[in-house]
Amino acid sequence: MPFTRGKKPTTSKIPKLGAKSAEKQVKRSSSPPHGAPRKRTAFIDITNAVSQCFLTPQFDGDEEVVRPAHKIELSNPIKKDLLKKVQKKTSVAVKNDANPKKSASVSSENKTEEVQNGASLVEKPEEPISRPSLPPHLLPPTVPPEFDIDSDPSNDCTHTPEYAKEIFDYLKNREEKYVLHDYMESQTSLNGTMRAILVDWLVEVQENFELNHETLYLAVKITDHYLDQHQASRESLQLIGSTAMLLACKFEERLPPCVDDFLYVCDDAYKRSQLIAMEMNIMQGLNFDLNIPIAYRFLRRYAKSACLQFHSGYSAKDLRPVVRHLHRMLSAAPDAKLATVRSKYSHKVFFEVALIPTVSLEKLEKFLEKETSQK
Template identity: 55%
Template sequence: MPIPRGKKSSVSAGTRIPKLTSTSSENQEEGPQVKRSSSPPHGAPKKRTAFIDITNAHKVHISLPGRKKDPTKSAVKKSSSSSAALKKLSNLKKSSSVSSEEGTAEKEKTEEVKPGEEETPEDAAAPVEELVAAAPPVVREVPAHLLKAQVPAEFDIDSENSEDTYMCPEYAKEIFDYLKRREEKFVLCNYMPSQPSLNPEMRAILIDWLVEVQENFELYHETLYLAVKMTDHYLSQTPVHREMLQLVGSTAMLIASKFEERSPPCVDDFLYICDDAYKREELISMEAGILQTLSFDINIPIPYRFLRRYAKCVSAGMDTLTLARYFCEMSLMDMELIPERGSLLASACLLVALVTRDLGGWAPILQFHSGYQTSDLAPVVRKLHAMLVAPPDDKLKAIRNKYAHKVFFEVASLPVVDMDILEEVLLQ
């Protein structure tokens, strides 16, 4: 429908499509192009630079498809540039002949440039080639912190995944070494004395509930471990009333889901599992509070990642790895194991699982990749054994019921290994 003159067309802002007139071939073929005026429109402020024109517009040469280059012009330019280079070389030779007048007559004759003779480009390029050939090769030393650590062949567990880019075989060891160093920043202590309204039993009930949330939403195990870590770090810095403890745990699970999951649950899902005990504004406010308290640094090393890495070192089967995962997940509820680093805790859980399955002790390859010896694992192994042989609490059944399922090889129903057997392994 034609638009009458004097009236503006009512088009929404979202439907305006700019016309790309500069890229159309028809406009390029229609006569010479007109340069855009650099002067600002009427009433607009003038553009200025701090010192000079810092753009490269005067240096850019645009070759249009409709125009053809003149071969004569390019030949003239090449010949002029080559003649200029020859003149410079002849001047250099003349200056060298003048400076060497005090030498012998033979040297003067060889260095003189006879009039009327022109030097060929091959003769002019000869001294340059000789200088380049005589120059020693430049050897750049790689800084020490960029040198890749050499892994012995008997301890190499990543070369078998050289074709799998998702496994990052070139950087796998460096990644876990970095995570192990990063653990020093997230060392915790027993913070319950600073929480007047909480006790270890309340925290254990919260984690037992988070395990159920992880199962119901089918979240990754990394999400569960990260949520527990963030909850502990937040509680170590901020006093919380017991009525708000579930809000802290569910919000930490929401943040961990955003960090680990491909499609994390939404806010309404977490409000639903809390039985609508909290409002949407409270959960969002708690999310901002946790992130600000942790300075938005939530990439906390968790024991689950180290456990999978160390189990690969000894080619542990899925049943052995699941047993170690059961021990590691049970340790989340024990307040005595909070100060332990994730890599050390994962090593202790794997050692107990290996001894339970009668698969040997702490092998040299595990010492190489974990950096721990058997003596370093002894205190944590004893704490784990005391936790496993303790009478189970009827209120805390989520982890035991989870790992009693056939999917997890029913590892929760296995008898706990005798402490005397563990002591023999720890003394090796």
């Protein structure tokens, strides 16, 4: 698969914002023309009703006249409740001046009501609300203390130990929906070697873009599930892989690379319209469901556990066929075309696991027999 090092120079055609216009802007006058109604401006006259509610007493000779305020100052924002109280006090004050006897009776009634309300609050304390207990099937699963690997918050700042086991049980149940078969038998133009070269190239893309490991694993899963349902040609295999990586980036990454970056790593072998069309085909083929369980999530969880049988649900006997298959794959002669994966896991970040010699089959079988007998 072609992969060109370096970055392609790009020129921006986006016009700059904030450029000054050649025409002079005429400032609109705030005062209305002669005879026209005055318009309400933002944050000064909020509504007609509010502007009329602020009444200020003014004196015209010896008579007191109540006139609306001319301007509302909003340097300190006033809450709605406070506005209602001010309006109520102003209206009550005007009525009290007209009828002092009635205002005295109203004030006495208000005081008696406040006293009664205060007495009722004292006499009737709030009772604690009793919450109904949850049914057994809704209670979280109980984890024995010796098997607890989620309570330590130092592993992840976003860790939720109370939901961790339920989350992974849910992912394990979803795996049954995404069981892959050997689809290469139905692919007339592809074979296993071509898929291996594509995966090795996806690893190189993941390293160059510095993507998460979950993104790489999800991209490979998306590619496999699409090829399991659709026929593909040899020329479109890289397009399928790069589009799958783009979808995985949108699902996993906080800042995913753009479409032009994936066209660039494909050495401009495809057009933008082809990649977008393939993206639509993959999404429709997966029924717009990208939440595919990947092995890397389980690996991160099980790597810190010494009680794999409790958390995984598998015994040593269940793992024997998978261990033998992995040993046979690792013992095979390395392929010169697949150097990226071996180079990646030869790094110190991954503890140089690719440089560790593979154990012999006899030693592996003794270990498996020992583990099976202990269980």
